[in-house]
Amino acid sequence: MAPIPAPVPQPDRWPIPRLSLRIENLAHPGASIFLEAVNPLAALREAVIASFTWLFTPETVPTNVQTLVLILRPMEGVAHATGGVHNKEIHFSLDYIAKSAARAQDEIRGVLTHEAVHCFQYNALDSCPGGFIEGVADYVRLRAGLGPPHWRQTASGEWDAGYEKTGYFLAWLEKRYGDGTVIELNARMNGVKYDERIFKRTTGRPVAKLWRIYCAYLGERTFQA
Ligand SMILES: [Zn+2]
Secondary structure, rough: OOOOOOOOOHHHHHHOOEEEEEEEEOOOHHHHHHHOOOHHHHHHHHHHHHHHHOOOOOOOOOOOOHHHHHHHEEOOOOOOEOOOOEEEEEEEEEEHHHHHHHHHHHHHHHHHHHHHHHHHHOOOOOOOOOOHHHHHHHHHHOOOOOOOOOOOOOOOOOOOOOOOHHHHHHHHHHHHHHOHHHHHHHHOOOOOOOOHHHHHHOOOOOOHHHHHHHHHHHHHHHHHH
């Protein structure tokens, strides 16, 4: 009997919102760098699908977001996501894109993935620690293969310091406790106040203990290298 083929991901089954692009100054150098580096539709779709793939299942994926607008404009900083339940906006700095010209394609895709996560992830009725929120966004960026070259795993400080530090910790949790661990943590922040015990309920261990094990693991690896 022929082997049963493995299921292949079916991106068309995901509830992708209507996607739009607004460029607030086409003459800005960042605008042409963006348009030369990526296909806007493909880049936005990829970012949304990465968020769905690493934080949900086809059964649990949220369907509330109907429109997602990417707004490229001159501004300070890098990017942020905003909006209500049904309509989301990602604001992305043309100045930052211009500064990232050397690796524009990967950086644009990475930033869009990070911001798309903010449009869909659960945040425990806004009570989730900010560092955890940012860590989930960078976890998805990492899993999508879009972590920038300067990112490093670090074994010091707090687990929820945010960004890639927390992102790598979540990636380790997923590896150690199995596929779907971060999907479960995200699901446990849907419509309820944040409670650190979601880590214990998901993995059997409190987050402080998990962080100690992770730091020891990183220390050991550094020692062996
Ligand atoms: Zn963020």
